[in-house]
Amino acid sequence: MEYSAIDSITPPCVVSRGSGAPPPASREPRPMTSAGSxxxxxxxxxxxxxxxxxxxxxxxxxPQDAEIDLARTALVIVDMQNDFLHPDGWFPRLGVDAAPLLAIVPRLKALAAAARAAGLPVIFVNWGVRADRAELSAPLLAKAGASGRRPVYGDPSASGRGRILVEGDWGAATIDALAPERGDLVVHKHRLSGFHDNEFDSILRNRGIDTLLFSGVNIDRCVFSTLCDASFRGYGCLLVEDACATVSPAYVSDAILFLVRQLYGVTLASDALIAALEAQPQ
Incomplete structure (x- = not known):
């Protein structure tokens, strides 16, 4: 739902001036400008x-059932991007097995479709760095590039398809199977958290959103970092556990689920969420 300002002109306030004072002069409302002022x-x-x-x-x-207000809830899809999932992308070219990440695509498609049908905003939170890497710290670049042993954000892609995770280049785009649709939002980030030093929080607050459904990859990296920051900012956090994945060992995902349930919110299954969304009147 779009939220826009409603500007109005009200009659001037009538102020009591005592019995001996003349009445205030009448003023007609002035015309509005196109911007509403x-x-x-x-x-x-x-x-x-x-x-x-x-x-x-x-x-x-x-660990317990939850109630959400669909009028104030959004679906967040994290990092389902070419450089992480496509065979020509950064991760697969480094030898990372993207199969666990690709396995959640059908569930994410179904979840996004149900969210749109229920009127929920669908927000893609993607890596998208500057071409000159001016916003990236030296420690971040050193860690991501294994101290120079592998290509890093902004470097030319080994497949020749632009630069790694640079906003506007192929690698930073959402994979074709989950391409954003008309009305969806795309927010770019340059840290693990989708809230760091960008417009994400402002977009949510301007739309009256206070509850977030988290999905995407990697559950132990950008998904969890973004969820933690959302919780710190006062958002209600629900992690759609089977709509998330990681290339890390299984015990890492187990630890994330434990922490979310213990400290930050709840976890739930995509089928149960879709059923709840589809049961609502449109």
Whole structure:
């Protein structure tokens, strides 16, 4: 749902002046500009915003069931990008097996479709660095590049398809199977967390979103970092556990699920979430 300012002009306030004072001069409201402000004269600028009607829905979750307000909830899809999943991308060219990441694509497609049908914003949070890497710290580059032993953010792709995870280049684009649709949002990041030093928080608050459904890759890296930062900022956090994946060992995912359930929110299955979304009146 889009939220836009409603600007209005109200009649001037009538102020009591005592029995001997003349009545205040009458003023007509001045015309509005196209932006909603007044051109001159006395007026009132309304900062009121329309509040969507609550759409509460219960969802089965762990360690306890949860209730979310669909009018204030968004689906977040993290890092489903060519450089992580496509055979010509950065990770696969380094020898990383992307099969576990690709395995969640069908579930993510179904989940995104259900979210759109239910009126939830679908937000892709993707790596997208500057071509000159000016925003990337030396420790970050050293760690990602194994101290110069492998290509890193902004380097030419080994497949010849642009530069690694540079915003606007092929590697930073969402994979074709999950390409954003009309009305979806794409937010670029340059750290593991999708909230660091960008516009993500402002977009959510401007849309009245206070609850986030997390999905994507890697569950122990960018998904978890973004979820933690969301929790620190006061968002409700639900991790769709079978719509997340990682190239790390299984015990790492188990640890993340434990931490989310213990400290940050709840986890749930995509089928249960989709069923809850589809049961709601449109």
């Amino acid at each position: 007044v051109t001159a004269g006395l007026s009132t600028l309304s900062f009121a915003r329309p509040v969507p009607a609550p759409r509460p829905v219960a969802v089965p979750a762990t």
